[in-house]
Amino acid sequence: SYVLTQPPSVSVAPGQTARITCGGNNIGSKSVHWYQQKPGQAPVLVVYDDSDRPSGIPERFSGSNSGNTATLTISRVEAGDEADYYCQVWDTSSDHYVFGTGTKVTVL
Amino acid sequence: QVQLQESGPGLVKPSETLSLTCTVSGGSISNYYWSWIRQPAGKELEWIGRFHTSGSTNYNPSLKSRVTMSVDTSKDHFSLKLSSVTAADTAVYYCARTQPSNYAGGAFDIWGHGTMVTVSS
Numbered sequence A: 001s002y003v004l005t006q007p008p009s010v011s012v013a014p015g016q017t018a019r020i021t022c023g024g025n026n027i028g029s030k031s032v033h034w035y036q037q038k039p040g041q042a043p044v045l046v047v048y049d050d051s052d053r054p055s056g057i058p059e060r061f062s063g064s065n066s067g068n069t070a071t072l073t074i075s076r077v078e079a080g081d082e083a084d085y086y087c088q089v090w091d092t093s094s095d096h097y098v099f100g101t102g103t104k105v106t107v108l
Numbered sequence B: 001q002v003q004l005q006e007s008g009p010g011l012v013k014p015s016e017t018l019s020l021t022c023t024v025s026g027g028s029i030s031n032y033y034w035s036w037i038r039q040p041a042g043k044e045l046e047w048i049g050r051f052h053t054s055g056s057t058n059y060n061p062s063l064k065s066r067v068t069m070s071v072d073t074s075k076d077h078f079s080l081k082l083s084s085v086t087a088a089d090t091a092v093y094y095c096a097r098t099q100p101s102n103y104a105g106g107a108f109d110i111w112g113h114g115t116m117v118t119v120s121s
Helices: none
Strands: A009-012 A018-023 A033-037 A044-047 A061-066 A069-074 A083-091 A096-099 A103-107 B003-007 B018-025 B033-039 B046-052 B057-059 B067-072 B077-082 B091-098 B108-111 B115-119
Touching (some): A009 A018, A018 A083, A018 A103, A044 B108, A069 A083, B003 B091, B003 B108, B018 B033, B046 B067, B046 B077, B077 B091
Parallel strands (some): A009 A103
Antiparallel strands (some): A083 A096, B003 B018, B018 B077, B033 B091, B067 B077, B091 B108
16 A cells, blocks of 8 residues: 655754655655644544645645655744644545654654 | 644554544545545555545555445544454544545545554453
């Protein structure tokens, strides 16, 4: 089955840029969605279809997708961005959703 | 504003069937895909399956043999049944709505708060 691999953790200083990768075989041919999950809360959609932002999500959150890697970029990181982040795709070969392994973002 | 609320027993015995309901408020249940997702403590999200109110369903291949989903459009709620549960099914269970898109794999734009289910005798 399709596998999405994320780094377990990313650390970033306030005001700097965090980049979270999501690796998958030819992921560039799929639409990737990204979710933010804070402790004890449900996930929140922050980027969909590779690079679109839902209403209410700051422009600091952006996404890209090419080849075997999709990337969520958080610019001008704030303390409130500290959370787990998950990528997601629809696997057309077996008609089911796959989530990535998750990345914990720590703001130093 | 659409909101989702999961409900059901917090404790299920091994080998029995886990049953959960997701109630949709503030909007219609019709003409959307609705999914169930679970998350064991400290672990990643796992998609369980989804259905469309037109009748179409898709399930995670790893759970397909044990999963049943149904909908009651008159009451604006939908349900999940997971049979023959074991301790490995202990998790927070979420329901979520797929936002409209022109392809099969749209993003989940609205999530319930989640409900904790423990499998134990």
